[in-house]
Amino acid sequence: MAIARAERLVNLVLCLLSTRQYLTAERIRAIVPGYSDAVTDEAFFRMFERDKTELRDLGVPLEIGRNVGVDGPDGYRIARRDYELGDIDLEPDEAAAVALAARLWDSPQFTGAAHGALIKLRAAGVDVDQDVHVAVEPKVRTSEPAFPPLLAAVQQGRVVEFDYRRPVPIEVRRRTVEPWGVVAWRGRWYLVGHDRDRRAPRCFRLSRIVGEVAAVGKAGAVERPDTVDLLSFVARSEPVTQNVATAKLWVARGRAQGVRRRARPVGEREVDGEPGDLLEIDLRFPDSAANWIAGFGPDVLVLEPEVLAKTVREKLVGALRGAGVRA
DSSP: OHHHHHHHHHHHHHHHHSOSSOEEHHHHHHHSTTGGGOOSHHHHHHHHHHHHHHHHHTTOOEEEEOOTTOOSSOEEEEOHHHHSOOOOOOOHHHHHHHHHHHHHOOSTTTHHHHHHHHHHHHHTTOOOOTTOOOSOOOOOOOOOTTHHHHHHHHHHTOEEEEEEEETTTTEEEEEEEEEEEEEEETTEEEEEEEETTTTEEEEEEGGGEEEEEEEESOTTOOOOOTTOOHHHHHHHHSOSSOOOEEEEEEEETTOOHHHHTTSEEEEEEEETTEEEEEEEEEESOHHHHHHHHHTTGGGEEEEEOHHHHHHHHHHHHHHHHHTTOOO
């Protein structure tokens, strides 16, 4: 019954918005779905009076009047000028910030919400240009699986645990961190917080988090120190220069031309009966390269280093799980 009533109210609003004339109660009864359920005139008028009261309580501005030159009972309509959202006045820098934020949240969790917000702003008459040239051009992506649970833990003030992969020496260790915030710096996302294992503040690159992030303990147990500038902390902690790493790949014969253009052929090999070529490629950003390599699916296999091979396998397994396929 509640669903039927809600549908009737929506139909009534759409009906009264779509006309410039005043519609009498009998006319509304004939054209709005839901009112035909009223068996008697008395039942219809009780139903209609309840609906009008509910619309007014919701803030819908009902107008009562008569059409010019027409005799008869009063009618009803909703004036668009009173019902629609008022003008939203954004300064140029605010409009640019909205466009920038929409481009920044490039992830399944946030893309739909950002796109919907832009549609609503444009519908309200706000000129929000996604192609506007602003001083900051975001190059970060929030596709790391660790991003949503870490952001939630920061907002809730909860301790987190996760496996973290260090490049030098190559090892994976369990970390217990009191999260202070998640920030982007030089195209990457970092978690900043108090590392309970090292008993000191540390930053962690999200792309090096292995597996799932677990939030432990009660909410509100973690408080960010007011004196800590998260972005400055990451800038001081991360090296400015990037070392070039060399990876050895197997590429299926005649496939993955994007990899071949950047790599050097060093031999040939069959993998599971499939002929292919052995290639070496220099990677300045091994973490982001894992996403790129995983995009070629079974056509590219990482042979060395093992840490890169493991990261690519994890991303492929995660993609299969996301598609509902058991790996």
